[in-house]
Amino acid sequence: MPEPGEFVVTPYEVHGKIDYDRLREQFGTEEVTSQVLARIHHLAGGELHPLLARGVYYSHRDLPALLDGYANGRPFFLYSGRGPSGPLHLSHLLQFDLCAWFQRRLGVPMYLQITDDEKFWARGGLTREETAQWGLENLYDILSLGFDPKRTHTFFDSRSIAALYPLAIRVARKITFSNVKAVFGFTPSTNIGLVFYTALQSVPCFWPSWAEGRAVPCLVPCGIDQDPHFRLTRDIAEGLGYPKPALLHSQMVPGLLGEGVMSTTGGRTDDALYLNDPPPVVERKLRAAFTGGRATVEEQRRLGATPEVCSIWALWKTRFADTEAKFQEITRTCRSGELLCGDCKGELIERVHKFYEQHAVARDKAKSWAESTIVTSAPKSI
Numbered sequence: 001m002p003e004p005g006e007f008v009v010t011p012y013e014v015h016g017k018i019d020y021d022r023l024r025e026q027f028g029t030e031e032v033t034s035q036v037l038a039r040i041h042h043l044a045g046g047e048l049h050p051l052l053a054r055g056v057y058y059s060h061r062d063l064p065a066l067l068d069g070y071a072n073g074r075p076f077f078l079y080s081g082r083g084p085s086g087p088l089h090l091s092h093l094l095q096f097d098l099c100a101w102f103q104r105r106l107g108v109p110m111y112l113q114i115t116d117d118e119k120f121w122a123r124g125g126l127t128r129e130e131t132a133q134w135g136l137e138n139l140y141d142i143l144s145l146g147f148d149p150k151r152t153h154t155f156f157d158s159r160s161i162a163a164l165y166p167l168a169i170r171v172a173r174k175i176t177f178s179n180v181k182a183v184f185g186f187t188p189s190t191n192i193g194l195v196f197y198t199a200l201q202s203v204p205c206f207w208p209s210w211a212e213g214r215a216v217p218c219l220v221p222c223g224i225d226q227d228p229h230f231r232l233t234r235d236i237a238e239g240l241g242y243p244k245p246a247l248l249h250s251q252m253v254p255g256l257l258g259e260g261v262m263s264t265t266g267g268r269t270d271d272a273l274y275l276n277d278p279p280p281v282v283e284r285k286l287r288a289a290f291t292g293g294r295a296t297v298e299e300q301r302r303l304g305a306t307p308e309v310c311s312i313w314a315l316w317k318t319r320f321a322d323t324e325a326k327f328q329e330i331t332r333t334c335r336s337g338e339l340l341c342g343d344c345k346g347e348l349i350e351r352v353h354k355f356y357e358q359h360a361v362a363r364d365k366a367k368s369w370a371e372s373t374i375v376t377s378a379p380k381s382i
C-alpha cells in the first residue's frame with residue numbers, strides 16, 4: 001500500500017488519494033485545455049458533454065491532431081471495451097457515455113470490445129459460460145446508452161476471434177513478454193491467455209485501418225489508469241503501418257464508501273451502484289454513502305459542506321446533473337450550507353430511480369439489435 005499522501009495507478013492496481021495533475025505529469029500526457037474544449041464544442045455543433053465541461057475528461061494524447069483531421073474531412077472511429085465479470089456499475093458508464101455522445105454529434109463509428117476471454121483468464125472464480133453471459137448482459141447495457149445500431153460494431157472476443165486473429169498474429173509479434181510484464185505486472189505464474197490477450201486488446205485500434213486499407217484514426221476514451229496499456233499499443237502502431245490511437249483520459253469516480261475510486265473488488269459491493277440494483281438497494285446504498293457534510297445540521301448550515309470530497313456530489317457531477325445550471329446549483333448550495341445532505345441524497349435517489357426505469361426500457365430495445373453488431377469475420381485473411 002502507498003504511504004499517506006501517495007498513490008498508485010496502474011492498469012491493474014489503483015490505491016491512495018490520487019493527485020490527478022501529478023499523475024498526468026508522471027504519465028507525460030497533455031492537459032485538456034479550454035482551447036481543446038472549444039474545438040470539440042465547435043465541431044460538435046455548439047455542445048459540450050458534461051463530462052468534458054466539468055473536467056472529468058482532463059487529459060489526452062494527440063487529441064488536437066485527431067480533431068484537425070476530422071475538421072479536414074478525415075473521420076475517426078471510437079474504441080472502448082468492457083471485461084465482463086459481473087453487472088456494470090455507474091463508473092463503468094463514463095467512457096461509453098462519452099463515446100455515444102461523440103457518435104451522435106460527429107456521426108463516427110464505434111468499435112466495442114467485450115473481453116469475455118480475458119475475464120475468464122483473469123478471474124479464477126468465473127466459468128466460461130458466466131463470462132460469456134455477462135458479456136451479453138453488459139453489451140445490452142452499453143448499447144442502450146444511445147449508440148446507433150448502424151454505426152456500432154462489437155468484437156465479442158470468444159465469438160469474433162476469426163475477425164480478430166489475422167491481425168492479432170501481426171500485433172503479437174511486436175509485443176514481448178518484457179513489455180507486458182512491465183505494463184501489467186505479469187509474473188511467471190500468470191496464465192498464458194492473459195499474456196496473449198494484450199495483442200487482442202490492441203487489435204481494434206488498428207482493425208478499421210486494416211479492413212479499409214487506409215489509415216483510419218482512432219480515439220480511445222478511457223480511465224487514466226488504462227494509459228500504460230495504450231502506450232504499448234501506440235508504441236507498436238507505426239511499426240505495423242497504422243496511426244497511433246489518440247487517447248482521452250478521465251478521472252475515476254469515487255466510491256460510495258469514501259475509500260478511493262468506485263470499485264467492488266474484494267466484495268465491497270456497497271461501494272458502487274450496479275445497473276441491476278433494485279430500488280431499495282439503490283436507496284440503502286445512497287443513504288449510507290460517504291459525503292462531505294458536517295457532523296450536525298447546525299454546523300452544516302453555519303459552515304457549509306465540502307462537495308469535492310463527497311461521493312454523492314461525484315454522482316451529480318458525472319451523470320445526474322443534466323444541465324450546467326443544476327450542477328452549479330448543487331455545488332453552490334452544498335458549499336453555502338443551504339443544502340443538507342439528507343435532502344441532497346433524497347433528490348439524487350429520485351433521479352437514479354428515474355434513470356434506471358428509462359434504462360430498462362432502452363435496454364429491452366437494444367436486445368433486439370445487439371447480435372447484429374457482433375463482427376464475426378475478417379475483411380481479409382492476412
Ligand code: SF4
Nearest residue numbers: 292293310334341344
Ligand atoms: S449537500 Fe450533497 S453534495 Fe454536499 S456534501 Fe452533502 S451530500 Fe454531498
